[in-house]
Amino acid sequence: MGRERDHLYITVPNLFRCPISMDVMRSPVSLCTGITYDRASIQHWLESGHDTCPATMQILQSKDVIPNLTLRRLINLWAQSRGPSSPASSPCLSSQHLASLVQFLRNENETEKFSQNIVHSLSKTADFARVGEENRRFVANFDGFVSAIVGILNREGVEIEVLESVIKVLDSILPQSGVNEQLSRFIAKSNGNYLASIRLVLQKGSLSSKNESVKVLDSIALDAESKRLIAEKEGLLSVLNNLLSLETCQDLYGAVFSCLASLSVNRSIKAELVRFGLVRVVTSTLLNPDTSTTLAEKCLKLLSTVATCAEGRSAISGEEKCAGAVAERLMKVSRGATEDGVAVLWSVCCMLGDKRARESVAGGNVVAKVLLVMQSGYGEGHFVRRMCGDLVKVLSVGLGLGLRYDTKTIHIMPC
Structure with missing residues (x-):
């Protein structure tokens, strides 16, 4: 032992x-x-x-x-x-151990009676799976294991500690191919208890359990139907949004932002997130000097998603410092995130035609940044270059700059 x-x-x-x-x-x-x-x-x-x-x-x-x-x-x-042994070289959990665990999990009476034993055994299994790919494969592919632990989520009245340990195991084996597909199928066929159990962990679990739960939700949002099912589960979007006001962990913020961006598959969902005040939270996060580059990139992704609906554009426009915060991050994040930022600025400065947004970015050298985006080959597929061209046009007029540009060659020249 x-x-x-x-x-x-x-x-x-x-x-x-x-x-x-x-x-x-x-x-x-x-x-x-x-x-x-x-x-x-x-x-x-x-x-x-x-x-x-x-x-x-x-x-x-x-x-x-x-x-x-x-x-x-x-x-x-x-x-x-x-020493000579590698941490992932030999399995620490035998087939007999997992077989016994699966049988134990399927017995509802025993699971409720021996909850502490379940918590210990599942936590031990999660730690084992996190050691490496070989261990994850061993656990995730064991006959009946995934269905047995997910079955716990479908029960009513399960203690929060047990639910947390189940989430911990699921998070540990998510990288294994096919696990998220299995989870998504289980949830699609359920009566809603799966999502209700995850919501309970999001509300009452530890910080690490909340983070793991958000990642589990994000991983099972594989298609439009599963995303709609999660987003329309009563109170789930509100709970995710509440995490942003109750916690201060950047890892959790990043997981929530990614999940919300993934779930925003239609206008009603985006509008609901806007009503929750999400744009204000994202803006505050972008303005925070301690915000990591990775988290800033997720902020820009979420803003570009909600900016595709009228409510989102209005909220971004109404948040005084939002456009400026986005402009400040251009070229300081990854290529994809920079393109997300350009899309946000285009949405409010060009599509919405918001004069305040144009003025808020005027002092941030944003025209030079947009020109650099164009000349650096971003968005070679078309749309980003077009948006950059529109931005240069409206912002240079506002700043009193005389610029002309050729959208085919993207060479920028003073008039």
Whole structure:
């Protein structure tokens, strides 16, 4: 038992984990973006047809990889200090253990009677699954395991600690292919208890459980129907929004922003989020100097989503510092996020024609930034370049600048 616990609770430095597989890197290599991955994982990513950095989603100017020899030496030294056994080399949970757990979970009477045993066993399973890809595969693919733990969410009156431990396991195995599809199918066929249980954890769970619950929701929002089902579940959007006023964790904010952007599949949902005051919260987050680049990118994504409806554009226009906050972030975030920011500014400055929004960005050197976006090859697919051209036109008029531009060549010249 002692040996099993040593394997289960070993701490692996995050720096040593591959951002794709979450396993300890065997051959760390760096992309041109500066992000390091395990060679096997990033090669599989690139060979699958992707041309972006998985962590930042920036378009790769080069797909060449450079061995990170310093990090490799550090990993080797750390591995030697742990002894000959790798943390993910041999399973700590046997098939017999999971078989017993599945049987126990399916027995409703025993589950309610021995809730503390369930919490301990599921937490142990989640810790095991988080060690690496091999462990996640072992747990997620075990016959009947996913349906058994998800079945707990479909019951009424389950203790919050048990629900939290179930969410913890689901979050730990989400990276395993096919898990989110299974969850989405279960929820689509349910009477609503699944989502009600997740909502309860969002309301009464610990901070980590809330964060995990939001990520579970986001992962199962796979298509328009599942997104609509989640968004229209009574009170769920309100609960997600309330997390932004009750908590201050950037990780949680990022998870909520991503989930809300994913769920905003129609005008009514976007309008409801606007009524909740979401634009004000996002603006405040963008203005906060402590906001990370990753969180700022999620803010811009959510704003660009709600800006596609009239209520969203009006709210952005009505939030005095919103347009300025967006303009300030241009070119300081990833390519995709910069394009989201351009879309937000275009929506209020051009489509809505808001004079106040134009004035709020006038002092932020935004015209120069928009010109740089155009000349840097952003949005080569059409729309972003067109929006940039419109922005240059309306903003340069407001600033008294004489500019003419050719939208085909995107060369900008003073008149």
